[in-house]
Amino acid sequence: MAEASGMRPLRLAVSAFVVVVAGGLVALWALATPRQDVVGQAVSWVDVRWTMLRDWYNSQPLDGEVEWETAQLQVRGAVAARGPALMIEYGCGSCHIIPGVSGAKGTVGPSLTRFGERAYIAGILPNGPGTLTNWLIDPPLYAPETAMPDMGVSDEDAEDMAAYLLALGHYR
Amino acid sequence: MIDEESTLGQFGSQSALDAAGLGAELTLTLTTALHVAGALIFLSVMGALAWAWFRTTGARTWWIWAGGVAIPAGALVILVVGSTLTLAAIRAGGENATIIDVRGYQFWWDVTYDPTGDPVRDGNEIFLPLGEPVTFRLTSEDVIHSFWIPSISGKMDMIPGRVNELTVTANELGRFRGQCAEFCGLSHPLMAFEVVVVTPEEFRAFVADLRNEARDPDTIALRQGRDVFMNAGCAACHAIRGEAEGGVLGPDLSRVGARASLGAGMWPMNVGNLAGWIADVQDMKPGANMPSYNHLTGPELRAVAHYLDSLK
C-alpha cells in the first residue's frame, strides 16, 4: 500500500498531462480555421494514406491470380477520392442516394448504393469504367428519354466520379 | 461549369468572428471586450471562492457591498455606456443609404432593388456596394423570419404587418452567407442566402442590368425549355423579365442561372441540382410552397433545367 500511495502523485501527474495534451489537441482540431488546421491536416494525411493502403490491399489478388472482376472496375489514372466533392459540386445528391456523399439523399433517380455491383447503367449500358464515364458526360446521348441532364461534366471529373461509384459495394 | 463560387462550404463565410461590415466589426470589438472583461470577472469570483474555501477567517459585510453591489454596478455602468456608444455608432450614417427591400417567405427571400424609384425584383442573392450604407426594409409575407448576415451585421426580425429597418455597410469585397435566424417552420434550416459585395460601380451596373429583359433562348433545346416553363404553369408563381412577368409568389427567375446557389443558398446552382429540384422540391425542401413537378417527362425536365440554367 505504501508503494501504491507513493505512486499516486505520479499517476495523477501523468493523467493530468495526458488529459491536458489530448484536450489541447482536440481543442486545436475543433477551433482551427482551415489555414491553421495542423491537427486536421495530420489526421487527413494519415487517413488518405490509410485509405490508399486499404484500396491497394483490397484490389490485390489473394492467390496470385488477377481478380478480373475487381480489375475490370478500375478506372485507370482516376482519383476516386475526389468523387464525393465533385458529386456535391455537380448536384448528384439532389436525385440520388450516394453513400459517402454528404447530403446525397435524393429519390428522383435510383439509389447508387453498391453501384459497383450494378450490371447495367440506367438499364441501358453495361456497367463499366468506360461506359460509366461516357454516361456521366452525356446521359441523353445513350438514353434520349432519360430525365438525367447533361451537366457539362469534364472528362477528368467524370473518370474520378466513375472510379468512386464503381468502388461502391466492392471495397468501399 | 460553375460560374460563381458559392459560399457553401466556405469556412467563416457566415461567422460573426470574420467581420466584413461596419456593424459586425464594431460588434466584434465589443464582443472581444465583453469576453475579456467577463473572463477577468469570472476568474476573480472563482479566486474569491477558492480563498474563502481554504481560509476560515470569518466574513465581512463589506464583501457583499463590494463584490455584490459596487463592483458589479461599476462594471454595468461601463458596459451600458460601451454598448450604447457601439449601438449609436452602428446606427449612425444611414441618412443617404441605398434602400433595398427584402421580404421573407417560407423559405426564401424576395429582394427588391430601388423600391422607391424604379423597383426591380430578384431573390435569394443580395448585391451590396462596397463601403456605402444600405438600408434594408425588412418584412414578411407569412411567418416571422430573421434576417442575419453575421459577417456584415447583426440580425433583424422580419415580422408580418411591420417593416423593420436595418442599415449596414459592407467593408470587404466578396461573398458572404446569410441565414434565417428565427424558427420559421419545417425547412427553417434550409433558408439561407448569399450576399455579394461588389464595388459601387459594379453594383449600379448590376441593378441596371437587372432591369433588362432576360436572355432569349438561342437554341432549339432552350426554346423547348422555355415552352415547358410556360406550359407547366411555372409562370403562375415565377417571373422572368421579358417572358412572363406576372408571377410574384415565388422567386424571380430572370437571372436564376447566374446565382451561385439554388434553393435559397443551399445547393450549388447547376443543371443537375435544378433538375433534381424541379422534380422533387418537396424532398429537397419539405414544406416549401412549390409542388414537386414529377409529372414532366425526362426530356421536358432536362429542357427546363437547361433553360433556367441559361438565364444569366
Added chain:
Amino acid sequence: MTDATITEPHEQGPILEERHPTYEEVWATPKGWRKLSSVSHRVVGKRFIVTGLIFFLIAGFLALLVRTQLIVPNNTFLDAETYNQVFTMHGTLMMFLFAIPILEGFAVYLLPLMLGARDMVFPRLGAFGYWCYLFGGIIVLSSFLFDAAPDGGWFMYTPLSTREYTEGLSADFWLIGVTFAEIASVTAAVEIIATILCTRAPGMSLTKMPIFGWYMLVTAFMIAIGFPPLIIGSLLLEAERVIGLPFFDPAMGGDPLLWQHLFWLFGHPEVYIIFLPAAGMVATMLPTFVRQPLFSYGFVVAAVVTMGFISFGLWAHHMFSTGLPTISLSLFSAASTVVTIPTGVQIFALIGTLALGRAQLKVPMLFILGFLFIFVMGGLTGVMLAAVPFNWQAHDSYFVVAHLHYVLIGGMVFPLIGAFYYWTPHFTGRMMSERLGKWAFWLMFSGFHITFFLMHITGLRGMPRRIATYPEGLGWDRLNMLSTLGSYIFAAGILIFMLDFIRHRWTGTPAGRDPWGAGTLEWLYPAVAPGHNFHAIPRVTSREPLWDDPRLLEAEAHEIDGSLRGAPRGRRETIGCHPVTGEPHQIIRLPHPTFIPLWAGVGVAVAAVALLAGAYLVAAAAAVATLVIFCIWAWEPSFTGETHNSGPDGVLPVNAVSRVSHTHVAIVGTLLIIGSLFASLCFAVLYLWNVWPSFTTTAGLADPIFAAAAAVLGLGLAVLCELGKARTNVLADMLCVLISLGAGAALLWSMQATDPLASALGATLTVTVVFVAIHCGILALWSAIMGARKLAGQVSAEQTLPELNRATYAKVTGAMLVIMALLLCAPQLGVLS
C-alpha cells in the same frame, strides 16, 4: 450525526404507533389504492418530484436525439419534422413539466417540515394541482402517440403557430396541455404563499424563517404574477386557432408581437422562478456543510425580493431584434444588467459563508461548487446578451443556446441533483452513495462544459439555433461533433445518479437522525418518513433551531414539548400564526384524505381532452361536472367558534375570523393571480390600441349606458359586501347573487355592437369582458352557496369568515368592472382615439 440509535427505517413506524395511537391514526396515509386519496404534503410532494424526474429523463432523452442529429452535417438520422417535434418537446417538457413542478414538489415536501407545520395549509388544493400537472403532462406527451407532437418551438411564436401555418392538433396539444399544467403551478403558488405566511411554528417570525422559506415565498408571488400572461396568451392563441378570433393577425388589426410580449412577460420571470428555489436549496445546504449560519441573511432576503421585482421589467430583452425603438432598447438593456446586483449579493453571501468555517466536501457540496462555477459563467454571458449590438449577433444563435443551458443547468439542475443527495435520506431513510455521487458529478461537470462551452463559439461562428441540419464546411462541423460527444458524457452522469437513486432504496446506509448535522427543523425527526410531522409543534427561537436549541435533538422527537400535542379531537390540525411575528393566533383544521381532488382533476382532464377531440358537448358536460365537484368541495362545515387549549400557547380559536387568517391570505393570493390575468388582458387591449389606432372605430363602440350600469353595480357590489362582512345574512347573499349577475349581464350587453371576429381589438375587448363577467358569475355562485348553507342551517352567527373573504373578492371584482367600463367607454370619452 447524533447519538440517537440508528434503526432500520421500517421499524420506526410501529414503535411510534404504539405510543400515540390516535395521532398516528389521524395522520395515517391510506393504504393500497386508497393512497390516491392522500392529500398529505409528503405524498403529494414526492409525487411531484418523481413525476418531474420522469419528465426530466424523457426530455433528456429527446436532447440526446437532438445532439445525435447534429453530430455531423447534413445528417439524416431524424427528418426535419421529427427534429422540430423533438426540440420543441425537449424545451416544453424541461421548462413546464420538469423544472417548475419538481421544485414545487421539493417546496411542498420540505416547507411544512422546515416551518413547523403538520401539512400544507390547503392539502386538497395541492393534490388537485398534482393531478392537473400529471394529466396535463400526459396530454402533452401523448401527442407523440398521435403523431401530432408540437413542432413550433417551446415559445410557439405566432403566426407560425396559428391554424394557417400549423395544421392539425399539434399546437392545440401544447396550448391545452401546458395551460393545464400551469393551473397546477398557480394553485401551488397560492398554497405556498398561505403556508409560509400562516402556518409557521410558534415564535418563527419572518426574520427567523429558514432562508428557503423566503426564496419560496418570493418564487410563489412571482408564479402568481408571472404565469397569468402566458395563460392569457395561450387562451387567446387557442381561441384564434379554434374559433378564428384574430388576435395576432396583422390584416385584422392584430400583431404577432403581442404574443411575444405576453410570452416573455411570463418567460423572463420563469427563468428566475426556476433559479430562485434552487438557489434557496443551495443557501440551505451550504451552511450545513460549513457548520455556520448563512452569512448576511438580511442581504440575501433583500436581494431575493429585489430580484423578484426586477425580473418583471426585463422581458423585452428577448425581443431586441424585433425592431423596438432605440429608447426601449437602451432602457431594457440597462434594466437587464441591473439584475446582476442582487445575484452578486447572493453569490458573495455564499462565498462569505464559506469563509466562516471549514467546509466538508460531501457530494451535495460538490454540486454546489459546480453550481457556482457554471452559474457565474452563465450569468456573465447573460450580461453580455444585455448589450444590444452583441445581442443582435448572438440572439437566436447557438451562443444563446449555450447561455441558457449554463443558466438553467448550472442554476437549477446542479443544485437539484445536490438537493437529491442532501434530502433523499429524508424521503427514504437511506443515504445515497458518496462514491457514485462523485462519479455522477464529474461526468456531468465535464460533459456539460464539453457540450455547452463549445456552443458559444459555434454560435459566434454563425450557427442559428433550431436547425435540423447544417451544411458542411462552415466551421461548425467539429464543434458540433464534440458537443454531441459531451452530451453523452453528461447523460452518463445523469444515468449514474439515477442508478444510485434507485439502488440506495435497498442498499443505502440507514441515515439515522439529522445525518448531515443540519440546523433546520425538517431534520428534527429521524431520517425516515413516519407519515406525519410533529407530535407537538416546538417553539422556535432561532433560524437554526437544531443547532441553537439542544433539547430538540436530545429528546426523542415525538416527546419534544410544544403546542397542540397529539390529536385529541381526532382531527388533523396545525398551528396558525401571524404572518409577520409568527405568534400563534388560531388552530387550523386540515382536511383528511379524500378523492375529491382526483375527481376534480379528472373532470378538468376530460374537459381538456374533449376540447382537443372537438367534442364540445362532452367538454361542456365535463366542465359542469367539475363545477359541481368544486361545489361539493366547498360545502364543508365551518369550525369557526370552537376554541381549544393548545398547550404552551394557551387557548386558541379554530379558524379565526381575521384578515391574517390563512383563507384570507389565500384569497389575496388568488386575487393577485386574477389581477395579473386581468392586467394581461388590459395590456393586450392597450397594446393593440396603440399599434393600430385606426381599428378603434372598426372594433365597434360599446354602449356607454350599459357599461356605466355595470360599473355602478360593481361599486354597489363592493359596498354591499364590505358592509355585510361582519354578519351572516341570507338576504345579503341573495342580493349579492342578483347584483353580480346583473353587473356581468350589463357588461356583456354593452358589447352588442362589437363583432369579435372582425378585428383583433374587438376580439380582445370581448374576451376581457367575458373574463370580467365570469368573475361576476363566480361571485354569484359563491354567494349562492353561502346562502344555501345558511338556509340549510349549517352556519352559526359568528362564522363570518366567508363574508370577510367575499368582501375582499367583491372589491376586486368591482374594481375590474369599473376599469372595464372605463376601457370600453374610452373612445367616447375621448381618452384614446
